[in-house]
Amino acid sequence: MAGAATWTTSLHAQKLAMPVIGYLCAESPELFASRLKAFHQGLGEAGFVEGRNVAIHYQWAEGQYTRLPALAANLVSRNVDVVVAPGGAPVALAAKAAAANNAIVFEMGGDPVQLGVVDSLPRPGGNITGVSSLSVDVSPKRLELMHELLPTAAKLAVVANPTSPTANSQLQKLRSAAETLGVHLQVLNASTEKEFEPIFSTIAQEAGGLVFTSDPYFAFRSRQLAEFAMKYRVPAITQSRDFPAAGGLMSYGGDFAQSHRRAGMYVGRILKGEKPSDLPVQLVTKVEFIINVRAAKLLGREFSPSLVAGADEVIE
Numbered sequence: 001m002a003g004a005a006t007w008t009t010s011l012h013a014q015k016l017a018m019p020v021i022g023y024l025c026a027e028s029p030e031l032f033a034s035r036l037k038a039f040h041q042g043l044g045e046a047g048f049v050e051g052r053n054v055a056i057h058y059q060w061a062e063g064q065y066t067r068l069p070a071l072a073a074n075l076v077s078r079n080v081d082v083v084v085a086p087g088g089a090p091v092a093l094a095a096k097a098a099a100a101n102n103a104i105v106f107e108m109g110g111d112p113v114q115l116g117v118v119d120s121l122p123r124p125g126g127n128i129t130g131v132s133s134l135s136v137d138v139s140p141k142r143l144e145l146m147h148e149l150l151p152t153a154a155k156l157a158v159v160a161n162p163t164s165p166t167a168n169s170q171l172q173k174l175r176s177a178a179e180t181l182g183v184h185l186q187v188l189n190a191s192t193e194k195e196f197e198p199i200f201s202t203i204a205q206e207a208g209g210l211v212f213t214s215d216p217y218f219a220f221r222s223r224q225l226a227e228f229a230m231k232y233r234v235p236a237i238t239q240s241r242d243f244p245a246a247g248g249l250m251s252y253g254g255d256f257a258q259s260h261r262r263a264g265m266y267v268g269r270i271l272k273g274e275k276p277s278d279l280p281v282q283l284v285t286k287v288e289f290i291i292n293v294r295a296a297k298l299l300g301r302e303f304s305p306s307l308v309a310g311a312d313e314v315i316e
Contacts, residue, residue, distance in 0.1 A: 018054060019048075019054050020055045020079075021081065021083075021267060021271075022056075022059070022075030022080030022082070022083045022084065023056050023058045023075075024068065024083060024094065024095055025091065026065055026068060026090060027062065027063055028060055028063070029058070029060060032086075034257070038256070038259075038260035039084070039107075039260045039263055041264060042261035042263060042268070043265070043268050044264075045261075045265055046267070046272070048267075057075060057078055057080060059071035059074060065090045068094035069094050072094045072097070072098035073098045080102060081103065081270075081271060082103045082105060082267050082270050082271060083098075083099050083102050083103070084105050084107075084263065084267055085104060085107070086107035086260060086263060087107065088108050088164075089110045089117070090216075092108055093165070096128055101127070102127065103128075103275075103276050104127055104276065105266045105267050105270065106128065106129075106130030107130055107132075107259050107260055107262075107263040109214050109239070110134070110135075110214075111132065111134060111136070112130065112132055114169070115166070121280060121281040123280070124277060124280065125277055126276070127276050129276040129279040129280070130266065131260075131263045131283075132282070132284070133254025133255065133258075133285075134283060134285075136166045136170050136213075138214070138253060138254075138287055139174055139214055140173050142211045142212070142238075142239070143156065143211050144177065144181065146209040146211050148304065149303065150208045150209050153207070154183060154184060154208075155184040156183050156209050156211060157185075157186040157188055157206070157210050158210075158212075158213065159188050159210065159212050160187060160215070161189070161190060161191050161213065161218065162189045163191045164217075166213075167213065167215075170213045170214065174211070174213070186206065188202070188203075190218075196225065196228055200228040201232055203232070203234050209235040209237075210229070210235065210237075212225070212238040213239075214239045215239075218239070219239055220242075222240050222243040222245070222248065227246075227247070229248050229249065230248075233299055235249050235299055239251060239254070240253060240256070241288055241313070244290045245292075247292065248295060249296060249299065250289070250291045252288070252289045253288065254284055254287055255284055258284045258286060259284045262284065266279060288312045289313075290315065291308065291313075291314055292315040293316050
């Protein structure tokens, strides 16, 4: 494609200069620190170290996803060699819309084909490829785990982010799972931090447990969610290991360290001359189930032997 030829030519023309990566992120440097560390690790394994033989321009949306298109356009205007779009579908879609002639490497939990980011997993096409953990597909498993913890609960609640492009598909699968489990599903929406506490306050009185859909906005606010869960004594499960690590009950989701590391490795390969269209989308199929025994005791709950045996990590 003409676009692919443009960025490839640009790379070769600048081979005596330090290549430049444009890093587009929906969150802040503080919230994204562990993911960024994994990205740098993968980049290093491919032979590139920031400041030594590659430069990186960062654009941070600070949790305001509506800023992503403008931030992506800003990176493209700087003539970066590769645009990195980590942390979910909104970032990848913003990068794709802005960068027609730049190589793009995304990292997300959704299905990039279903979301229209790539043509197919083995042949992504165009100027874009990346890594997906497909973590949105495991939201029903979180419901099953909560049901196993609270087998007598007639109603469980689910929180979805209505601004997420994967929310509807996740809710559809969760409703089917709830019907199979024989529980009533109460669906609540949250897309801002101010909506968190009212949700926990409501669930403390109306439902047995709380399940969060896969969404980067929730994942990067694990500490706040854990604090509210303990304050209102609500058993909750999210996608991110950061939640039980911060004192929440349990998590089930993809291994973000691996997906960001692999994204870094792909960026390195592109900087060395490979085309995104020749690099199939990688799937990180490993999922992690983390439980916090101390949180369970504080909530007056106890994990069954089967849940403990199935956990990848038990936080005491």
